Amino acid sequence: AVCFQLLAKNFGLNINGVPFFKMASIIPFSIIRKTNKVEILEALFYGLLNMIPKDDGDVYTIKLRKDFNYLQKKYQFDFHFEQVEYFRLRPPNFPTIRLSQLASLYANAPQIFMQLMEARSRREIHKLLKVEVSNYWKTHFTFGKESKRSTKVLSSSFIDLLIINTIVPLKFHYKKLKGDLDLEDCLSLLKELPNVIRPKIAISALESQALLHLKPNYCDKNRCLQCEIGLSLLKKKL
DSSP: OHHHHHHHHHHTHHHHHHHHHHHHHHSOHHHHHHOOOHHHHHHHHHHHTTOSOSSOOOHHHHHHHHHHHHHHHHHOOOOOOOOOOOTTOOGGGOHHHHHHHHHHHHHHOTTHHHHHHHOOSHHHHHHHHOOOOOTGGGSEEETTEEOOOOOOOOOHHHHHHHIIIIIHHHHHHHHHHTTOOOOHHHHHHHHHSBOOSSSOOOSBHHHHHHHHHHIIIIITTTOGGGOHHHHHHHHHHO
16 A cells, blocks of 8 residues: 555656645455456546546546546545645656556556565566556547647656655564564665766766755755764765
């Protein structure tokens, strides 16, 4: 359940991360676990985020609305609508596309949590997360507006972000809960990933994530004396 909620949040990126996370938090994970139909999960996701158009005669949209009405009556979801955003997003990052990919992931791999926890390389994780949208979204970016056909598979750079922001932290805490102190696979994963910050002053994501922690917590607060790197630099000057 935690994995599902964190993946949902990071599928939404900075723009839609909060509404995606709230949507995922509303759904009992038992529903996700036993649902293996993409269209049902799509109806659930789009419906809880109030994204299904009410005046669209599109066959797909009509079915979504019908499925969500059934799910709402069956499970009595208690929710308030969270507005998703399209502004400043490239079409591949539209909430419609990301939610369809998330639905495809869980419809086809309900045991994805354990698979991710057992994966030991970037290549393994990329293989697990190389999901595409459902058939309708191969010719759409938004409801009712057709576009050129494309599979819209999760990109390698997007999966790398999921590894950094979701999978490695989750793997770390999971190992900690089990009393497993061997964190080499977590560190190895970050070493495999490219630097994600500019300027390119770090070799890998392991270094760039360290810098992203150090700058706001030490550099920006002038806490040089509490920082090992700062102390080392000061000693060299002396």
